[in-house]
Amino acid sequence: xxxxxxxxxxxxxxxxxxxxxxxxxxxxxxxxxxxxxxxxxxxxxxxxxxxxxxxxxxxxxxxxxxxxxxxxxxxxxxxxxxxxxxxxxxxxxxxxxxxxxxxxxxxxxxxxxxxxxxxxxxxxxxxxxxxxxxxxxxxxxxxxxxxxxxxxxxxxxxxxxxxxxxxxxxxxxxxxxxxxxxxxxxxxxxxxxxxxxxxxxxxxxxxxxxxxxxxxxxxxxxxxxxxxxxxxxxxxxxxxxxxxxxxxxxxxxxxxxxxxxxxxxxxxxxxxxxxxxxxxxxxxxxxxxxxxxxxxxxxxxxxxxxxxxxxxxxxxxxxxxxxxxxxxxxxxxxxxxxxxxxxxxxxxxxxxxxxxxxxxxxxxxxxxxxxxxxxxxxxxxxxxxxxxxxxxxxx
Amino acid sequence: xxxxxxxxxxxxxxxxxxxxxxxxxxxxxxxxxxxxxxxxxxxxxxxxxxxxxxxxxxxxxxxxxxxxxxxxxxxxxxxxxxxxxxxxxxxxxxxxxxxxxxxxxxxxxxxxxxxxxxxxxxxxxxxxxxxxxxxxxxxxxxxxxxxxxxxxxxxxxxxxxxxxxxxxxxxxxxxxxxxxxxxxxxxxxxxxxxxxxxxxxxxxxxxxxxxxxxxxxxxxxxxxxxxxxxxxxxxxxxxxxxxxxxxxxxxxxxxxxxxxxxxxxxxxxxxxxxxxxxxxxxxxxxxxxxxxxxxxxxxxxxxxxxxxxxxxxxxxxxxxxxxxxxxx
Numbered sequence: 001x002x003x004x005x006x007x008x009x010x011x012x013x014x015x016x017x018x019x020x021x022x023x024x025x026x027x028x029x030x031x032x033x034x035x036x037x038x039x040x041x042x043x044x045x046x047x048x049x050x051x052x053x054x055x056x057x058x059x060x061x062x063x064x065x066x067x068x069x070x071x072x073x074x075x076x077x078x079x080x081x082x083x084x085x086x087x088x089x090x091x092x093x094x095x096x097x098x099x100x101x102x103x104x105x106x107x108x109x110x111x112x113x114x115x116x117x118x119x120x121x122x123x124x125x126x127x128x129x130x131x132x133x134x135x136x137x138x139x140x141x142x143x144x145x146x147x148x149x150x151x152x153x154x155x156x157x158x159x160x161x162x163x164x165x166x167x168x169x170x171x172x173x174x175x176x177x178x179x180x181x182x183x184x185x186x187x188x189x190x191x192x193x194x195x196x197x198x199x200x201x202x203x204x205x206x207x208x209x210x211x212x213x214x215x216x217x218x219x220x221x222x223x224x225x226x227x228x229x230x231x232x233x234x235x236x237x238x239x240x241x242x243x244x245x246x247x248x249x250x251x252x253x254x255x256x257x258x259x260x261x262x263x264x265x266x267x268x269x270x271x272x273x274x275x276x277x278x279x280x281x282x283x284x285x286x287x288x289x290x291x292x293x294x295x296x297x298x299x300x301x302x303x304x305x306x307x308x309x310x311x312x313x314x315x316x317x318x319x320x321x322x323x324x325x326x327x328x329x330x331x332x333x334x335x336x337x338x339x340x341x342x343x344x345x346x347x348x349x350x351x352x353x354x355x356x357x358x359x360x361x362x363x364x365x366x367x368x369x370x371x372x373x374x375x376x377x378x379x380x381x382x383x384x385x386x387x388x389x390x391x392x393x394x395x
Numbered sequence: 396x397x398x399x400x401x402x403x404x405x406x407x408x409x410x411x412x413x414x415x416x417x418x419x420x421x422x423x424x425x426x427x428x429x430x431x432x433x434x435x436x437x438x439x440x441x442x443x444x445x446x447x448x449x450x451x452x453x454x455x456x457x458x459x460x461x462x463x464x465x466x467x468x469x470x471x472x473x474x475x476x477x478x479x480x481x482x483x484x485x486x487x488x489x490x491x492x493x494x495x496x497x498x499x500x501x502x503x504x505x506x507x508x509x510x511x512x513x514x515x516x517x518x519x520x521x522x523x524x525x526x527x528x529x530x531x532x533x534x535x536x537x538x539x540x541x542x543x544x545x546x547x548x549x550x551x552x553x554x555x556x557x558x559x560x561x562x563x564x565x566x567x568x569x570x571x572x573x574x575x576x577x578x579x580x581x582x583x584x585x586x587x588x589x590x591x592x593x594x595x596x597x598x599x600x601x602x603x604x605x606x607x608x609x610x611x612x613x614x615x616x617x618x619x620x621x622x623x624x625x626x627x628x629x630x631x632x633x634x635x636x637x638x639x640x641x642x643x644x645x646x647x648x649x650x651x652x653x654x655x656x657x658x659x660x661x662x663x664x665x666x667x668x669x670x671x672x673x674x675x676x677x678x679x680x681x682x683x684x685x686x687x688x689x690x691x692x693x694x695x696x697x698x699x700x701x702x703x704x705x706x707x708x709x710x711x712x713x714x715x716x717x718x719x720x721x722x723x
Contacts, residue, residue, distance in 0.1 A: 057681045099680065104628045104635060105438065109671050112430035132551050132630040154551055195539050195633075197548040224539075 048084065048346055050075075050336060051114035052097035052329075053107060053124030053134075060102040063325045064126045067148050068097045069318050070329030071123060073310065084337050087344040093333065100125060104133035111137060119143070120346055121339075123332050126325070128152035128197065135161060144351040146335055148328035151198060156373030160352050164332050164367065164375055168198055171273050171295055172205030172248065174379050178293070179244055179271060180213040182394055187218045189242035189268075191233050191257055193249055194222035202248035202273050218242045227253070230260050238266055248273040255282035262288040269293075277324050279384075286387035293383045297364035298327035299391055307363050324364070331362035412567055423559050431671070433559075437627050439667045440562035441620050444569045446647040446659040448616030453645065454653035455577050456609040457589030458519065462511075462527035463617050464640035465534035466504040468633070470618025471625040472544050474500030475553045478626065482554055493556040497565070497622045504618025507534075508611035516606040519592075531641050539633045549632035550625075557627035565623060569616050574656050576612065585609050586654075650691055 052071060054064030075093045083090045096117050100107040107130035114122070122138060122145040125131035131150040138145045139158035146162045147155055151171075156163050166174075179185050188210055192203035207217050218240040221233035234257070237245060245268050247257055254276050261268070262285075272279075272294035283289060300311055300321055310330060314322040322330075335358070340346065343354035359368045365377040381392040419436065422428045445463065452460045474496040481492035515526045538544045545551065576582050584605050587595045596602050625631045651662030669687060673680045694700055 056678065098674065104630055104632065105624075108434045108628075109431060109438070110674075112434040113671075113674055116429040116431050129549065129630070129632055129634070132549065133628045136555060136629060152548070195536075195547050197546075197632075200547055224536075 046083075046089065046091055047094045048086070048091045048121070048340065049117065049119045050093060050095050050333070051111075051117070051119030051122045051124070052095055053100045053110055053114070053122065053130065054097070054126030055102035055130075056097070056099040058101045058103070060127055063149065064099070064102070066323050066325035067123075067126045067329035067332075068095075069314065070322060070326030071095055071097075071148075071333045073313050073317060073326075074330040074333035077313070078333070078337055084340050086340045086346060091340070091346070093337070095123070095333075100127075100130045102127040102130055104129055106130075107134050108137065115141065115143075120348065121336050121351060122146070123148060123329070123336070125150055128155060131155045142348050144336075144339070144348045144355070146332050148332040149325055152201070159371075159373070160348070162335075162355055162369050162373040162375075164328055164335065164362075164364070165297060166274070166295070166379065167374065168201030169205035171379075172202040172207075173209040174295060175202075175246060175248075175271055175273065176206045176209035176213060176215070178381070178394060179246070180210065180215050183244065185243040186215045187241055187243045188215060189219040189221070189237040189240060189245045190217060191221050191223070191230065191237070191245060191247045191249070193225060193227075193253065195224040196250075198273075198275065199248050199250075203246075206246055206248065223253075228256055230257050231264065234261050234264055234266065237268075238264060242268060244269050244271060246271050248275065250275040251277060251279040251282055254279045258288045258292065259283055259285070274324060277382075280387065280389065286384075289384045290387075291384065293381055293392060295379050296324055296382050297377075297380060298322075298324040299380055299382055299389065301389055302391060304363075306361075310363055327363040331360065331364050331367070334362055335360050335367070416563055419559060419563060435667060435671055436559045437557055437562045437623070439664050440559070440566045441624050441627070442644070442647060442663040442667050443566050443660050444616055444620040444623070445644045446651065446663045447569055447573055447656055448613045448620070449644050449648050450651075450653065450656060450659045451573060451577070451585075451609050451613045453648050454655065454659075455582065455589060456585050456606060457653075458606070459521070459524040459645075460527045460610075460613070461524050461638060461641045461645065462529075462531035462534075463613070463644050464636040464638065465527075465531035466508065466614040466617035467621035467624065467640070468531075468534050468538060468631075468636035469507050469621070470500035470504040471621030471631055471636075472538060472550065473503040474618070474622030475550055475625040475631060476543065478554055478556065479550075479552060489554065489556060493554075493561070493626065496556075496626075497619055500622035501615040501618040504621065505611045505615040508614030509607060512607040512610040516603050516610065528638060528641070531636070531638055535633045535636050538636075544631075544633075547633065549630050551630045553625050553629045553631065555626060555629045557623045562623055565619060569619070570656060570660065573612070573616070577656070581605065581608060646688065650688070650695065652695070 052068055054067050055061050056064045056068070072095060075095050078084060079092050083092045096114055096119060098110040098113050100110040107125060111134055122143055125134060125147055126149050128150045131147055132152060132154055135155060135158055139160050142160060145160055146164060149165045150163065151165055151168045153167050153169060155161060179188060190203050190207060193199035207220065210217055219237045219242060221236055223230060223233060247254055247270060249257065249272070254272055258270055270292040272292060274294065274296050276294035277296050279289060280286060310327070311322055314326060338358040338360045339351045339354045342358050343350040355369050356371055359366060365380065367375045367377040369375055381394050382389050383392040423433055423436070445467065449460065449463045452458055477499050478492050478496040481487045511530050515523065518526060539547055584595070584600055588600065588602055588605055592602055647662050647666050648659055650666065651658030670680060670684045673683050676683050
């Protein structure tokens with residue numbers, strides 16, 4: 001008896017699989033035509049479908065949600081204004097966003113779901129780890145891919161991939177340049193998370209640029225994710241003749257580091273990376289952050305009218321202030337729009353060709369793209385003054 | 396001489412294996428399935444290998460192992476390092492390099508199985524569970540700091556060799572080898588240790604040797620699954636192999652029924668597909684997934700299932716003593 005039922009179960013399972021694949025078949029026929037890019041995609045109903053990939057669940061969920069919401073604000077804005085004029089037709093934009101859990105394993109399935117839906121350009125991935133697993137697949141499909149916030153260098157190695165944000169190394173180099181040339185300091189200490197690719201990437205580039213510019217790294221102290229006690233690292237730094245501390249870390253770590261440094265009686269100034277955005281809400285005493293300078297692509301208190309319009313719309317819609325990821329998502333949609341207008345067509349090959357010829361004035365600065373897929377745009381320095389973020393003009 | 400391996404029963408099984416392969420091939424090569432569905436076949440296969448191999452330690456040996464992802468990581472990194480090396484510095488054809496990579500991954504993982512097994516398997520029950528948990532974390536931390544593995548930034552540029560054919564072949568090899576292993580003399584010894592280790596010892600079984608054997612075999616196949624995993628993603632990060640991954644595999648094993656290989660296979664298929672088929676639920680996806688897990692677990696230990704089993708409407712699981720702390 002037992003064996004018979006085993007067979008019944010396995011047959012049933014086989015049946016389910018077959019049904020599942022056939023059920024998929026129905027949706028595929030409508031969806032895949034666009035994804036092949038071989039025909040006049042998206043002309044039927046006058047929409048251009050953008051696929052989004054980012055974490056909506058899990059530890060990195062806040063990044064993915066911000067990008068998605070920022071992109072939605074941009075799409076609503078564009079559609080309300082009539083859509084995008086592509087050649088002799090006007091298209092509405094539509095966003096399909098799938099959860100990749102910031103996981104290299106899940107992202108393939110999520111991406112293929114989007115391809116089944118027939119996306120014509122990919123806004124993603126939000127995180128580097130997931131994106132690296134996907135790079136060769138999007139290249140094989142020849143689809144235009146723009147990552148709003150993935151900063152790993154290899155993400156744009158293929159000609160179909162572009163990036164809106166700074167790379168990790170570029171941030172490190174910019175900050176090194178600021179420390180040596182603008183502040184005129186020579187001896188620096190670094191605190192970084194060596195279990196995190198973002199932190200290590202920025203720290204390494206910073207260190208080599210400092211050396212190149214004639215400075216000296218007197219201490220390079222590491223910690224690992226979820227550390228809460230930085231006294232060992234800070235005491236070591238206190239024993240050196242460092243003039244400034246560079247901490248390329250996320251805001252929670254930055255809050256601990258600055259607070260504990262102040263408790264140790266250290267008065268050295270801090271410089272940070274864009275992970276510092278949001279640090280003011282994490283410290284008990286805002287004085288510990290006084291004078292700290294960090295890079296950020298976006299600054300919500302920027303008096304610029306475009307930024308303020310975005311902040312207002314975003315707050316209306318989601319009841320919270322936008323962060324840099326939301327701005328990245330917003331700008332990426334406008335980059336896709338500009339590429340569509342420039343190309344006058346919706347084929348991925350034409351869009352990729354158009355990418356290097358566009359200039360977009362976005363919330364994160366005016367940006368152009370080079371043939372390597374990297375953005376050219378200015379950095380925004382932010383200084384914490386009197387417990388507030390203020391824009392800092394450098395040079 | 397026994398009946399040999401060419402019995403009618405085995406030939407039917409072989410035919411079934413080939414038939415399933417033909418079905419999968421038609422689905423993959425033809426235009427019958429969505430890309431989404433096609434991309435899930437390899438993860439399903441990898442999860443099957445992981446679950447079936449963990450079942451050896453958890454189901455048949457009866458020891459809770461929380462370090463399976465550690466063995467998987469060791470296999471994944473060593474296999475990937477080899478294929479990257481082979482691709483750049485030698486003229487070995489790709490598929491041969493991949494095959495060697497898979498075997499290397501399995502063997503290195505198995506070696507670590509011995510290294511960790513010898514001191515650790517003197518422990519039992521929850522003590523052993525915690526040590527294996529620590530082992531998994533140690534592997535992850537070491538991989539994080541080594542420069543040859545790319546550290547926290549991950550090992551990228553791994554050639555994307557894994558496809559459904561390789562995966563299917565190794566799923567079948569794993570299932571056949573392990574199903575025969577548990578039926579063999581050694582397999583029965585291992586089950587006897589689970590059922591009563593004192594009784595097993597009293598009839599002259601060297602308990603720790605057999606425990607190590609089970610551990611090493613499980614580690615080998617975890618390593619193989621790791622290599623397939625790495626060559627499917629083309630990037631490996633230490634974060635892929637944290638204890639959550641071990642728990643994930645354990646969930647598959649427990650859900651499928653400890654000590655049941657078909658159970659592990661079915662459960663690996665269901666648990667890989669479930670979160671993906673719930674994509675339509677967008678924000679509620681992971682919530683529904685967890686809920687489904689709870690419901691399935693409740694069903695598994697409920698009276699309804701018991702009655703279904705008794706009336707013969709449901710496949711029976713081998714009756715096992717529950718995993719419990721037997722360390723005292």
